[in-house]
Amino acid sequence: MQFKFRASEDRGGADHGWLKTFHTFSFASYYHPQYEQFGCLRVINEDRVAPKTGFPTHPHREAEIFSYIISGELSHKDTMGNVETMKRGDIQMTSGGTGIAHSEYNDHPTNPVHFLQIWALPNKRGLEPKYLTRHFTDERKKDRLAHIVAPVGYEGVQEVRECEGLTPIHAPLHFFASLLSPSKSVTHTLLPSINGKATKKLYIQLIQSSGYNTESAAKDGKNGPLVQISSGAQSAKLGEGDGVFITSGKTGEEVIIENVGNRVGEVVVFEMDDE
Template identity: 55%
Template sequence: MSASSALKFIPRRSGSRGWADHSWLKTYHTFNFASYYDPNYESWGPLRVINEDRVDAGTGFGLHRHREFQIWSYIVDGELEHKDSLGNTEIMKRGDVQMTSTGTGIAHSEYNRNKKQQVHFLQIWALPNKSGLSPTYYNRHFTDEEKRDKLVKVVAPAGSEGCSDERNASGPTPVHAALTMYASILSPKSTLKHTLAPTTTKALVHNIMRSGYRSPSTAASDKYEDGGAMVQLNSGLILEEGDGAFIQVNKTSDGSREIEFKNVGERDAEFLVFEMED
C-alpha cells in the first residue's frame, strides 16, 4: 500500500476461481459455492456469491428454494426466464438487473427458453442487513449507452436516494444490504476515476469474461486474439477478462480513496464495481 493511497488491491485471477463444466452449464465461482471450497474465499463484506454462468439453449435451473439472501442477476448476453412462487414471470435480456429479496422464503427457477442461443449472466448473492423480510422482486434495465465510459449505479441500498421500491422503475435496484454495485462499458484507451464513499470499508472489481468462454485448463493456450478486454487499476494491476480484485480500505489512513480504471486492451471492457460496509 503506497503512502498516498488508502487502498490495497488483491487480485482474484480467473483461472484460480472455482470452476465447473456440467455440459449444459459452465460456471466460475469467485466465492465458495456447491462443491468448490477454499477457506480464503468465503465472503467479502456482505457478498457471498459471484457466479459467472453460461447456460446452454433449452436448459436451466429447475424450481428451488432460497431464504434470507439477496439474490440478483446481471444479464450479459442471451435471455433468461425467471419464475417464482410470488407469481412473477420475466424474460430477462442484456442490460437487465433482476433482484430477488428472498426474505422468509421463496421458490424460483431460471431457464434459458431460447432454443438457439446460450445465456451468459452473473448471479450474485449477499446477506441482508435484517432477517425476516417479506419476499420481494425487482427488475431494472440499463442500456449500453448509459454505461458507456461511465460508472452507472445499478444496485443500491433500499431506501437510499433515487432507489425506488417499485417492482419496475428507473434508477438502481434496491438491495437490503450495505452494498452498492456499479456497471461500466469502458472504451479502449479510455479512463474512468471513482472515489469510494467515506463509509466504504471494502470494494471489489470484476472484469466480465465478455469475449468468450475459456476454461482454466485452456486459458494459457486459448488467449483471445487481441488479448481481450484488459482493465488497469491505479495500482498497476491489470485485470484480464474474468479477473477480479478485492480492495481493502485502510480506515485510519488519510490517503486517497480514488480508483482509476484504464482500458489498456483493444476491446470494450465491461466490468462491475462493488462498494460495501462491514
C-alpha cells in the same frame, strides 16, 4: 488501500454441459477457505446456460439475489407469481427474506445465456420476499460507471417492481458497471458508509465476455480488453475474468479504471461497507 489480485483461472467452477460456470466464492462442490465471502458478498457466479435448459424450481431465504444479464435471455418464474424473460441490460433482484422459490431457464432454442448471479447477505432477517427489475442500456454504461444497485434508503432508491431508478438491496452494497472503450478511463470515488464504518471494501472484475475458457485469459491486451486498476501506489491489471479485492478504502478516495487493451471491456464494481 490494499489490492489483492485474483486470476480468472484461480476461480472455482465447472462444465456440466448444460451449465458452464465460474465461482468467485465457495459454492456447490467448490470450497476455498480464503474465498467464502467478502464483506456482505457471498456469491458471484459467472454462468453460461445452454439453450432449452436451466435451474429448476428451488428455494431461497435470507439472501439478496440479483442477476446481471450479459447476453442471451433468462426466464424467471417464482412462487409469488412473477414470470419474466430478461435480456441484455436487465437486472433482476430477488429479496429472499422469509422464503421464496424460483426457477431460471434459458428458453431460447439456439442461443446460450451469459449472466452474473450475485448473492449478498441481508442486513436484516425476516424480511418480506420481494421481486424487482430494472433496465440499464449500454449507452448508460459507455465509458462511464452506471450506478445500478444501492442500499434501501439511499437517495433515489424505490422499492417498487419496475421504475427508472436504482435497484434496491437490503445490504450495505453498491454495484456499478461500465463498458469501457480502449484508451478510456473512469474514476470511482468511494461513497459514504451507510453503517458508519471507517473503511470500505471494493471488488472489481472484468467480465469474461469472449467465452468460457478455463485457461488463462490473454493478459497483454492484444486480443481483447485489459484493464488497469490503480489507486495511489496500488495497482492491478485485469484480463478477462480476473478480479481485484480492495480493502482499507475510505470515503472520498478514488480508484481509476483504464482500458489499456484493444477491445471494449465490461467492468463491474462492487463497493460495500466493511464488517
